[in-house]
Amino acid sequence: QEQEPAVGAGSVKQQLSRLVLSSLRATVPEVEVEPMVEVSAKFADYQCNNAMGLWSKIKGSGTSFKNPNAIGQAITKNLPSSDIIESTSVAGPGFVNITLSNRWVAKRIQDMLLNGINTWAPILPVKRAVIDFSSPNIAKEMHVGHLRSTIIGDTLARMFEFSNVDVLRRNHVGDWGTQFGMLIEYLFEKFPNWQEIGSQAIGDLQIFYKASKHRFDNDPEFKERAQQGVVRLQGGEEKYREAWKKICDISRSEFDLVYKRLNVELEEKGESFYNPYIPQVLVELSSKGLIQESEGAQVIFIEGYQIPLIVVKRDGGFNYASTDLAALWYRLNVEKAEWIIYVTDVGQQQHFEMFFNAAKMAGWLPDPKEKKYPKTSHVGFGLVLGSDGKRFRTRSTEVVRLVELLDEAKSRSKSELLQRLTENGKIVDWTDEELEQTSEAVGYGAVKYADLKNNRLTNYIFSFEQMLSDKGNTAVYLQYAHARICSIIRKSNKDVEELKMSGAISLDHPDERVLGLYLIRFAEVVEEACTNLLPNVVCEYLYNLSEMFTKFYTNCQVVGSPEETSRLLLCQATAVVMRQCFQLLGITPVYKL
Ligand code: ARG
Structure with missing residues (x-):
């Protein structure tokens, strides 16, 4: 009980x-x-x-x-x-x-101001969750799909963490598989002194990947060597392990540039980590009668699907599905997660449905009619499109380098900020450091918000102009709204910390009451966003809250009115809740803009 x-x-x-x-x-x-x-x-x-x-x-x-x-x-x-x-x-x-009761609503807000927004965390039915997100592939391109996965996954993790769930943030990087034979042999060939070189020497790993692939496809002798290379790597041969590690390290340092800008924490447990668990998991599935042989491969037939789930390839190698089954086994039995959440594009939906089904057949997951947890969820998302409505690419036909994309968001937000401050003659009030931090908060925040505000399943058009506009439902608009509330409080020359202790909130004006009621809905909004794995629910709330605040502020005089104390406390509560929404969305709030 x-x-x-x-x-x-x-x-x-x-x-x-x-x-x-x-x-x-x-x-x-x-x-x-x-x-x-x-x-x-x-x-x-x-x-x-x-x-x-x-x-x-x-x-x-x-x-x-x-x-x-x-x-x-x-x-x-x-x-x-x-x-x-x-x-x-x-x-x-x-x-x-x-x-x-108005009194109860007012008291709930006051208690939050006194005891912190954490007291408004919802109660979720699980204690530990795995969130598998970002998960790019070594030596391959980290593309906008991985950016979406990183942003959505991080937000989900933040929402669960806020709700006191122990979250294991997992980066399931593609660091294993047959391509490594080819990459390693190419490394040996191109860089005989590979042990000494730094990551810069190889330059762009994607180009390195393409070149090695070209070699693989066109030289049978190289191909042969590459295939043996995989065997030597998987057999644990020292030199091959080292070269593998080198290639992974180079990729990793590129990924980290993105994570650092986005302020995203992740613990890498790549595909290679689960590799040793695959054989025992397959023995278990086999002993339960789930695995059959089909055209030389080992497969699991799943009701409702034309093709079976392949778990051992014809050449005896393991694949994406066998790794995911082993990872799920590990997350359930070793890590004891009650909810395991995978964030990838919707294109992978069938893969997830199929191996979730296999796990149910194996009795790893309960019949949802009897018990809800442990459970697995696939959080799918749509495509990022360019302004032409096609898959997002940069100017050339080349792929988008994520680091450059983020840097452009920052530099654009910086030049807009500079221009506005110069026009208003306010530039003198700003230090270089403030300018730098604000343009990062606004620029990166804009990219995240543009991604999160839509239902994740819809495709969205990536447009710097739109996301950096200060009008409409954008992060920039919301940053302004928050900064404005902070400025109202500053200009009142009252010490809110003291008002919190001595003053009281009353909600007599209809617009005060509407705002108060909306503020206390915060916890159930987070609860809904977690339950349905929909970050846009929090965005919508944040936007509505700022609209309601505007209405309140238009109709209720704050500074200099008889209700000044109560209304300043409502301003403060709105700012606190907005900041917590920003925190959940991974956006750094700014206090002046
Ligand atoms: N590396 C994969 C990709 O880039 C995503 C991995 C997602 N996680 C998982 N457990 N399958 O598409």
Whole structure:
């Protein structure tokens, strides 16, 4: 039996759900139902929608309830008394409308200001998750797809970490496979002194890769050597291991340039790490009767798919699928993860569906009807397009170098900032360091936000002009909105730290109340974003919050009004929540702009 969460813990929805659950147990003790609590669009703040479903379950079973509305009435009556709820009413076929108490809402915001935004973390049903993201391939191009995976994966990790889940951030780099024979032999051939050379000597690894591939395809003698090279590498021969490591190191230092700019932490456990586990995993799957021979390969047939999942190739080698099965085994049994999340483009969806199915057949994952966890999820995403609507490329036909792309975002945001500050005569107020940090925060933040704000499954057009615009739903606009709130507070010349202790929030004006209610929805927004693995939910919230703040600020005078203290505290709470949203999206907030 799970321990009951403390009173006051979790999102507002979670707190209301606990009240509703206790009412449901009293109202209809004979049936077990999950509380259904939603934000209400019109009539109230929240609503409980259980009555209708309950009615169809119990009508005709000799119940004393006459109709669903009567059930709604009873749910209302049996709600435990609490200082959360101001009033309730039952509408139509049994919707229970719940209006929150202004005092409670105000207090919840004040408590957050005093005790920190971490007290607004939602409660998630898992303790440990693996998030497998970024995962580029050694010696191959790290492309915009990997950029999306890096940005989306990092945000998911941040949201889970904020919700007190232990997250294992895994970089599943492609560092194993037959191409290494070719790369290593080419290294020996091109750089006889390969042990001494630095990473620069090889130059661009992608070009190196192409050249070695060319050699492989055109010289049978080289091809033969490369194929033996793989065997020697996999057999553990010292010289081959060392050369392999050298090639991986060069790639890694390129990847790290991207991670450093994006401020993304990852722990590399590449394909090679799981290689030793593959044989035992295949023995297990085989003993469960899952593996068959087909056209010389070892495969698993999966219901509903035309082609089987190949786990041992015809030449006896392992592949992407066998590695993923071993990695899943490791994550479940050694790392004890309850939720394993993979972030790649939607093009890989079938691969994931198939090996998840194989894991279910092996009994590694429970039947979701009985137990929800452990579970696996594939977080797919769409393409990045150029302004021509085709796959994103730079000017030439060559691929986009991610580091250059990020550097361009920064330099563009810097020149825009400089131009604006010069026009306003404000450039004198800025140090070089501030300029540098602000253009990084704004530039990299713009790239991330442009990626995260859409539903991840849709394709999006990469446009510097659009993402760096200060109008519309962009990171730049939101940075301005946040900086403006900070400036309102600064200009009031009040010490918010002190106001937090001595002052109180009241929500008498309708726009204050709307803002207050939206602020306290923060936890359930994060909860929803985590549950459905959708970062855009947080973006949408952040954007709406800034709109609501604008409305409040337009209609409610802050500085110099009788409500100044309360309203400054609302400004502060909005700034704190906005900053936490930025934090979850991996964007560095700026305080002046
Ligand atoms: N390296 C792969 C690619 O670039 C992505 C790996 C994703 N993770 C996994 N466990 N399969 O497409």
